[in-house]
Amino acid sequence: MVVFSELWLSTGKNYYTADRPLQLFLKYIGFKGDEDLHRLGHYVSTKMMETSYWIDRYARPTLRKWGTTGHEVNYVQVSHDHLLTLYDLFNFGVVSKSLNNGKNLTYHFVSGYIISDAGIFCTITVTEQTAYALMKYGDEELRDRFLPYFLRQERPWMGATFYTETSAGSDLGSIETVAEMNRGRWRLRGLKYFTSNVGLADAAIVTAKPVQAASGAKGVATFFATARRDDGSPNWRVLRLKEKLGTNTVPTGEVELQDAEAYPLGALGHGIYVALEVLTIARIDNSIAGLGLARKALWEAALYGSQRRAFGKRLIEHPLYLRDLVEMESRLQANLLLSLVAAKAFNDAADEVPPYSGSYHYARLLTHVTKNMAAWTSIELTRYAMELMGGIGFLEEFPMAKIHRDSLVTAIWEGTSNVQSLDLAEVFFRKGIGELLMEELGARISALEDREVRDSLSEMFESEVKSVIGTAIAEGAELHAKYLLERLGLLLSSLHYQRWAEHASRETGENWPLALSKVYLYSAVMKRNVSSGLVRQAGEGLSWIFDS
Numbered sequence: 442m443v444v445f446s447e448l449w450l451s452t453g454k455n456y457y458t459a460d461r462p463l464q465l466f467l468k469y470i471g472f473k474g475d476e477d478l479h480r481l482g483h484y485v486s487t488k489m490m491e492t493s494y495w496i497d498r499y500a501r502p503t504l505r506k507w508g509t510t511g512h513e514v515n516y517v518q519v520s521h522d523h524l525l526t527l528y529d530l531f532n533f534g535v536v537s538k539s540l541n542n543g544k545n546l547t548y549h550f551v552s553g554y555i556i557s558d559a560g561i562f563c564t565i566t567v568t569e570q571t572a573y574a575l576m577k578y579g580d581e582e583l584r585d586r587f588l589p590y591f592l593r594q595e596r597p598w599m600g601a602t603f604y605t606e607t608s609a610g611s612d613l614g615s616i617e618t619v620a621e622m623n624r625g626r627w628r629l630r631g632l633k634y635f636t637s638n639v640g641l642a643d644a645a646i647v648t649a650k651p652v653q654a655a656s657g658a659k660g661v662a663t664f665f666a667t668a669r670r671d672d673g674s675p676n677w678r679v680l681r682l683k684e685k686l687g688t689n690t691v692p693t694g695e696v697e698l699q700d701a702e703a704y705p706l707g708a709l710g711h712g713i714y715v716a717l718e719v720l721t722i723a724r725i726d727n728s729i730a731g732l733g734l735a736r737k738a739l740w741e742a743a744l745y746g747s748q749r750r751a752f753g754k755r756l757i758e759h760p761l762y763l764r765d766l767v768e769m770e771s772r773l774q775a776n777l778l779l780s781l782v783a784a785k786a787f788n789d790a791a792d793e794v795p796p797y798s799g800s801y802h803y804a805r806l807l808t809h810v811t812k813n814m815a816a817w818t819s820i821e822l823t824r825y826a827m828e829l830m831g832g833i834g835f836l837e838e839f840p841m842a843k844i845h846r847d848s849l850v851t852a853i854w855e856g857t858s859n860v861q862s863l864d865l866a867e868v869f870f871r872k873g874i875g876e877l878l879m880e881e882l883g884a885r886i887s888a889l890e891d892r893e894v895r896d897s898l899s900e901m902f903e904s905e906v907k908s909v910i911g912t913a914i915a916e917g918a919e920l921h922a923k924y925l926l927e928r929l930g931l932l933l934s935s936l937h938y939q940r941w942a943e944h945a946s947r948e949t950g951e952n953w954p955l956a957l958s959k960v961y962l963y964s965a966v967m968k969r970n971v972s973s974g975l976v977r978q979a980g981e982g983l984s985w986i987f988d989s
């Protein structure tokens with residue numbers, strides 16, 4: 442019998458335990474996995490990949506607007522396998538373990554890297570966001586009533602985030618959805634233009650402006666609303682589902698709120714902070730899961746290259762092909778480590794409420810940097826991995842095309858690169874985190890052991906980062922914010938990666954971590970050539986792909 446592994450070579454590999462760099466990074470940041478993550482790594486590779494590929498091609502969610510007697514039902518139909526896959530994933534604890542007594546958000550973030558499918562994981566992200574906001578900002582009565590539904594084993598509730606409107610996406614403060622107190626309860630009226638997981642979601646976080654609220658972002662309040670009213674009737678109408686280039690494993694629709702029943706999350710005046718805090722979770726998810734897509738693409742290309750022959754030998758025996766793989770691996774690792782550092786920083790600050798301390802703002806700063814860089818890394822690595830598989834990479838018959846299509850949204854949703862830049866400028870200059878970061882960067886660079894790396898990063902810090910900060914202060918931050926975001930991304934990622942490599946080389950006695958870190962510095966940061974010796978040494982860091 443021909444099986445799926447004929448189409449997808451990494452089928453059967455454990456996406457958690459076999460991924461050696463991931464294991465080393467998790468140990469480095471002090472995260473302990475468990476048997477469920479182990480089982481998840483196997484489940485995704487053996488069952489979920491094939492199911493999500495099938496949904497994407499042949500079983501996309503469909504809106505059934507009307508019931509048999511002509512009444513409006515707003516039923517978003519997904520295949521039975523789709524639903525079962527989601528429940529299987531929830532049963533690995535990808536939401537519940539992050540919210541139960543230990544409150545380990547890092548567990549959820551790591552699961553994103555393993556699952557990575559942008560549509561499927563979108564369902565998990567919006568559910569995590571909804572349950573997190575309910576647990577942290579819902580009053581006791583609301584929490585007691587609804588949180589158990591999200592944590593239960595049997596068919597747990599799913600969530601959604603309704604922020605974007607026709608005239609308000611990046612500009613969250615210009616929403617037109619109105620919240621009004623009517624007969625003792627809040628009711629929302631408005632149209633939400635992008636609503637992922639609609640139809641599957643039992644509840645959502647919704648942004649709206651109370652009548653007579655302040656204008657702009659300050660007037661935004663954040664609410665929890667269930668898909669059904671207390672009397673069982675629908676709390677919102679699904680107007681249509683979007684036709685998308687990717688993420689077809691999650692329905693995304695337009696929703697009309699007609700006096701939808703809702704409950705405030707936190708103080709009304711703090712709504713924008715709640716909305717942004719919850720968005721930060723999605724941004725970290727987006728970084729890590731986007732890199733999960735890149736990992737799968739790279740894994741696949743490397744396996745293809747180890748089997749396919751051209752010019753008399755296997756592709757990976759050609760120096761140029763190996764160099765491609767090594768450069769991609771170094772970018773993936775440097776980005777993944779930085780995303781995990783951001784995830785841990787957010788996890789550690791997650792008990793804070795507005796007004797937040799410097800630790801929370803620092804985590805947010807890292808999130809803007811990594812959201813932007815990881816998204817572009819995901820897009821570029823999945824595209825180049827296609828090329829490394831030649832014509833096969835371009836065919837929709839194989840899952841690689843879906844992986845690249847899915848990666849494209851990672852730069853757009855949860856805020857585009859310009860939005861990350863502007864948010865970074867806000868936290869850097871207005872929350873005073875810039876000074877703290879500058880001090881920390883200076884100290885960390887000086888502590889590096891490798892002189893060449895230390896000097897290169899020090900030069901970059903002085904001539905690129907410090908100089909753009911000076912210009913931004915003199916001319917205003919907006920125009921320079923993206924340059925700052927990108928330079929900080931390169932500097933922070935190479936700094937953390939080098940520190941990790943020095944530590945890992947000591948721990949394992951192997952040379953590849955230092956070699957890969959140097960390849961990253963040369964090829965991604967300094968745009969310099971690399972020697973054949975360095976490529977060979979760094980190439981040892983890929984051996985787990987072929988051995989696992």
Ligand SMILES: Cc1cc2nc3c(=O)[nH]c(=O)nc-3n(C[C@H](O)[C@H](O)[C@H](O)COP(=O)(O)OP(=O)(O)OC[C@H]3O[C@@H](n4cnc5c(N)ncnc54)[C@H](O)[C@@H]3O)c2cc1C
Binds near residue numbers: 688855859863
């Ligand atoms: C598949 C998919 C699923 C989604 N799911 C959801 C969901 O579940 N819930 C939800 O609320 N939203 C969702 N969204 C919406 C998404 O978050 C927004 O599309 C995104 O935030 C961008 O907003 P926008 O589309 O209004 O673009 P716009 O705000 O119109 O931006 C257009 C362009 O202008 C740029 N721009 C905007 N302002 C500035 C500025 N001040 N300076 C410089 N450049 C600027 C942006 O960077 C962007 O490139 C989804 C989107 C997609 C594609």
